[in-house]
Amino acid sequence: MRELPPSHPFDDDKLKEECGVFGVIGVKDAANFVALGLHALQHRGQEAGGIVAHDPVQGFNSARRFGYVRDNFTEASLMETLPGPLSIGHVRYSTAGSKGQTAIRDVQPFFGEFAMGGAAIAHNGNLTNANALRRELIERGSIFQSSSDSECIIHLMARSLQRSIAERMKDALRRVEGAFSIVAMTRTKLIGVRDPLGVRPLVLGRIGEGYALASETCALDIIGAEFMREIEPGEMVVIQDGEIESFRPFEPKKPRFCVFEHVYFSRPDSILQGRSVYETRRQIGVELARETPVEADLVCPVPDSGTPAAIGFSQESGIPYAMGIIRNQYMGRTFIEPTEQIRNMGVRLKLNVNRALIKGKRVVLVDDSVVRGTTSRKIKDMILDAGAKEVHFRIASPPTAWPCFYGVDTPDREKLLAAKMTEDEMCEYLGVDSLRFISLDGLYRAAGEAKGRDAANPAYCDACFSGEYPVAPSDMIEKGFALKAAE
Numbered sequence: 410m411r412e413l414p415p416s417h418p419f420d421d422d423k424l425k426e427e428c429g430v431f432g433v434i435g436v437k438d439a440a441n442f443v444a445l446g447l448h449a450l451q452h453r454g455q456e457a458g459g460i461v462a463h464d465p466v467q468g469f470n471s472a473r474r475f476g477y478v479r480d481n482f483t484e485a486s487l488m489e490t491l492p493g494p495l496s497i498g499h500v501r502y503s504t505a506g507s508k509g510q511t512a513i514r515d516v517q518p519f520f521g522e523f524a525m526g527g528a529a530i531a532h533n534g535n536l537t538n539a540n541a542l543r544r545e546l547i548e549r550g551s552i553f554q555s556s557s558d559s560e561c562i563i564h565l566m567a568r569s570l571q572r573s574i575a576e577r578m579k580d581a582l583r584r585v586e587g588a589f590s591i592v593a594m595t596r597t598k599l600i601g602v603r604d605p606l607g608v609r610p611l612v613l614g615r616i617g618e619g620y621a622l623a624s625e626t627c628a629l630d631i632i633g634a635e636f637m638r639e640i641e642p643g644e645m646v647v648i649q650d651g652e653i654e655s656f657r658p659f660e661p662k663k664p665r666f667c668v669f670e671h672v673y674f675s676r677p678d679s680i681l682q683g684r685s686v687y688e689t690r691r692q693i694g695v696e697l698a699r700e701t702p703v704e705a706d707l708v709c710p711v712p713d714s715g716t717p718a719a720i721g722f723s724q725e726s727g728i729p730y731a732m733g734i735i736r737n738q739y740m741g742r743t744f745i746e747p748t749e750q751i752r753n754m755g756v757r758l759k760l761n762v763n764r765a766l767i768k769g770k771r772v773v774l775v776d777d778s779v780v781r782g783t784t785s786r787k788i789k790d791m792i793l794d795a796g797a798k799e800v801h802f803r804i805a806s807p808p809t810a811w812p813c814f815y816g817v818d819t820p821d822r823e824k825l826l827a828a829k830m831t832e833d834e835m836c837e838y839l840g841v842d843s844l845r846f847i848s849l850d851g852l853y854r855a856a857g858e859a860k861g862r863d864a865a866n867p868a869y870c871d872a873c874f875s876g877e878y879p880v881a882p883s884d885m886i887e888k889g890f891a892l893k894a895a896e
Contacts, residue, residue: 424673424780424809424873427609427816428517429453430531431628432497432592434599434648435619440491442632443498444482446621449628451478452676453533454500457516458482461529463596464493469527473516494619497594499531502818514555518593521563528566528574528595532559533624534588534609534816540884542584561585575600575647579658586880588667588815590640592622599648605662606879607642608815608870610670610681613653620648625679636680642666665879667815668869671856672806673714673777674817684857687717692855693805693847694721694775701845702726703773703801709733711776711788712760718805719775733772734788735761756787768796778806779846780819782826785839802839804846807874808832811893814882815870822890849874 429450433439440462447458459473460482470491474481478500482488499517518531536542539558542565547553551564565581566574574595582589588608593600601622603611614621614634621634629636640646642664645656667674670681677687697718708728710719713736723730737759772792779785785802792800808827812819822828826835836844849871850861858868872878876893886892 424669424778424813424817424819427453427535427674427818428502428531428533429500429624429628430497430533430590430592430611430622431499431624432531432594432599432601432622433616433619433632434495434594434621435651436494436616438488438492439494439496439619440498441488442616442621443496444478444488445631446623446628447482447498447500448478449631449676450500450624453624453674454502456501457513458498458500459516459518459531460491460496460498461518461520461594462491462493462496463527463594465596467492469520469529469596471518471520471529473513475513475516495594495597495599497529497531497592497599499533499592512556515557517557517559519555519557519560519563521567523567523574523577525572525574526596528578528593530559530562530578530591530593532562533590533611534604535814536561536585536589537587537814537880537882537884538585539587540887562589562591574598575645575656578602579645579656583659586883588880590624597649600645601640601648602645603640603642605643605659606666606870607664608667608879610666610675611640613637613640613646618651620653622646625675625681627676627679630678639682663866665867665870667817668852668856668871669806669813669817669873672852677717682857689856690717690805691721691724693852694718694723695725696721696851696855697775697803697805697845697847698722698725700848700851701803703803703843703845705771705773705799705801707731707733707766707770708773708775709767711774712736714777715775715805718777722773722775722803728773731763731766733763733767733774733792735763737761756784756791760788760791762791762795764795767792769798771799771801772797773801773803775803775805777804778809779804779826779835779839780809781824782835782839789839789841799842802836802841802844804844807846807849807852807871808835809873811873811876813873814878814885815872815880817873819873 431446433442461471518529520529536558566577569577569580571577590609590611591602614629616634643659708723710716810827853862
């Protein structure tokens with residue numbers, strides 16, 4: 410799988426966010442709103458970002474940049490080159506395409522000029538049949554400009570015989586497999602689409618007389634937009650002249666929203682499926698305390714993603730909550746040249762132990778996940794070095810034993826700790842007094858499924874925990890990936 414590029418000197422041993430998409434229509438200088446929306450979605454992708462805008466006089470204009478939104482799309486001189494009442498944008502963390510340093514040609518939104526006019530598209534997710542589609546398209550004469558799976562959609566649209574861009578997009582998306590939440594634009598329309606399973610989020614909001622589409626509700630909040638509803642799985646909305654049309658271009662399927670959005674990816678101040686992400690994560694901590702009790706003196710989160718679950722664990726267990734680890738909020742991804750010595754200090758540059766609080770205590774550390782286990786070991790060492798008497802890990806997700814192929818950058822399966830070790834073996838490997846994960850049933854209960862997980866008909870995509878993929882990862886199977894054997 411993908412190696413960390415030089416701009417990511419410290420591997421924080423987390424599953425990497427997918428991407429974030431945002432679009433606005435019917436407002437003055439829409440690109441400025443898009444820049445704000447992308448800033449709110451920065452947690453979903455920090456490698457690069459792009460904005461496309463359309464002005465009736467100047468036509469389409471675009472800007473693509475590496476790095477953070479705040480460092481690129483806040484300069485007036487740049488934003489003045491993106492005028493118009495209609496704009497879309499994308500923040501990126503690469504999951505498909507080039508496996509080294511991001512190339513500017515891979516930065517979305519992608520743009521295509523069709524017989525009926527131009528169109529731009531921004532995609533969150535991953536197409537599981539992109540390699541097969543790419544081969545077919547190249548054999549038929551398509552010339553690709555990027556290594557991204559998302560570009561397949563543009564080429565499929567170009568080959569469609571439909572008379573409108575929206576219809577061509579329907580044609581194209583019926584050919585693709587996997588996960589896609591898409592925000593697209595023509596000269597006059599803003600378009601939003603979710604795949605039939607609704608794996609990735611997409612929401613609709615209203616701002617004045619205009620409308621916005623976003624990966625998460627927190628991006629609507631930053632521009633003062635009113636949250637209207639989620640785009641439903643398998644739905645396409647086309648917004649033009651203040652009107653919203655809704656279409657159902659795909660065969661209906663039972664939704665399988667990504668449960669890890671509740672655990673980690675989405676911001677805690679967002680709303681998913683009518684539920685507060687923060688409250689779901691707090692409830693995960695409650696379930697975790699019920700399932701995995703322990704005698705201890707303090708409950709400490711691994712900041713920041715473990716904080717809501719740690720609060721819930723503390724409330725349910727009665728063990729005092731404390732900030733035993735402090736995060737350096739000013740640690741940038743390009744802080745210092747990553748020499749070997751500095752790499753070894755990476756975790757300490759991000760996190761520091763509150764020694765006066767930890768010394769002599771039995772500490773429960775609550776984190777959202779364990780991937781490779783490298784960071785967990787380093788954090789455990791820091792806690793023990795500070796004088797902790799015992800260290801107990803409680804993990805707010807089940808063991809991550811399978812890679813994701815729907816828009817999350819995960820290691821090869823053999824690099825996932827839970828794929829090669831039992832829970833007890835992981836505990837020994839990490840060198841902690843105990844290690845326990847929430848059960849899949851417990852996670853489902855915390856996410857609103859009172860009876861837990863229905864094994865015959867699960868409500869979520871939980872393939873990274875269960876190995877049960879709702880869409881066969883055909884490209885990876887072709888490369889030799891072995892699916893879970895039927896039990």
